[in-house]
Amino acid sequence: MAKLVLVRHGESQWNLENRFTGWVDVDITEKGAAEARSAGERLKAAGYTFDVAYTSVLKRAIRTLWHVQDAMDLMWIPVKINWRLNERHYGALSGLNKAETAAQHGDEQVRIWRRSYDVRPPALEAGDSRDVFGNPRYAGASRAEVPLTECLKDTVERVLPYWESDIAPSLREGKNVLIAAHGNSLRALVKYLENVSDADIMGVEIPNGAPLIYDFDENMKPTRIGYLA
Ligand SMILES: O=C(O)[C@@H](CO)OP(=O)(O)O
Structure with a gap:
């Protein structure tokens, strides 16, 4: 059966600067x-x-994909780009330094904002320059679909429709699928694919640039899961 490989983007400038992205x-x-x-x-x-x-x-995900494709001599394969695979929206924390935010609000509050399943960070306010609604890359998305903040549960709820409509059908056709995305949009997929509980997903971390491989049986159940050795 087909294989699925998930790759989180390589280190970003804001990973390096320890900023919410x-x-x-x-x-x-x-x-x-x-x-x-x-x-x-x-x-x-x-x-x-x-x-x-x-x-x-x-x-950061697109360029990571380009590098992977180039290194594999696969620049020619079809690439589908969709906002539903974006990182989890960090709301009003976007751009802030993680350590400074922890110093201000406490480590536990920041841990909840970063890793709880269903607690959203504070939302962007109307008119905030970080609100991307209206940007042409989100032309197909409604106001309700372009968030002002998200918890991981929200991310799961917008990633899964795309999984069902586009990605799973490719696997069912026997295609080998590569997804280059983000720490939390990939945690959303991992939660679904591996049936991870709301509590246990808090402890799941996806490293930069480490391919995570899934083999599926004909019922789309994962038969083998693991990082590339
Ligand atoms: O800043 C972000 O968007 C993400 C990924 O780098 O951070 P976190 O590890 O807090 O989910």
């Missing part, structure tokens, strides 16, 4: 590019290939 369109660093290339080289060396790739509308 969410839907802000920050690029990868040179280290992040090297992580992405290495992921592609390792996948190729292990004999993987892909028929189609999916990514978000954010350049």
Whole structure:
């Protein structure tokens, strides 16, 4: 059966600066590019290939995908870009330094904002320059679909319709699928695919540039799950 590989983008400039990022369109660093290339080289060396790739509308995921494709000599495969694979929206925390925010609000509050399943960070207020509604890349999305903040539950609820409508059908057709996305949009998928509880998903972390591989049986049940050795 088909294989699915999830890759979180390489280190971004705001990963390096320890800032909450969410839907802000920050690029990868040179280290992040090297992580992405290495992921592609390792996948190729292990004999993987892909028929189609999916990514978000954010350049840290898109550029990571480009590096993986280039390293695998797969620049030619179809790439589908969709905002539903974006990072979880970080609301009013977007752009703030994580350590400074913890110093101000406490480690426990920041841990809840970062990893709880259903507690949203404070929302952006109307008119905030970080609100991306109206940006052409979200032209197909309604006001309700372009969030002002999200908890992981919200992210699961907007990722899964795209999984069902686009990604799962490709796997069912026997296509090998690569997804380049983000720590929390990938945690949303992992939660669904591995049936992780709301409590246990708090402890799941996805490293930058580490391919996570799923083999499926004909009923779309994962038969083997693991990071590329
Ligand atoms: O800032 C973000 O958007 C994410 C991913 O880097 O951070 P966190 O680890 O807090 O989910």
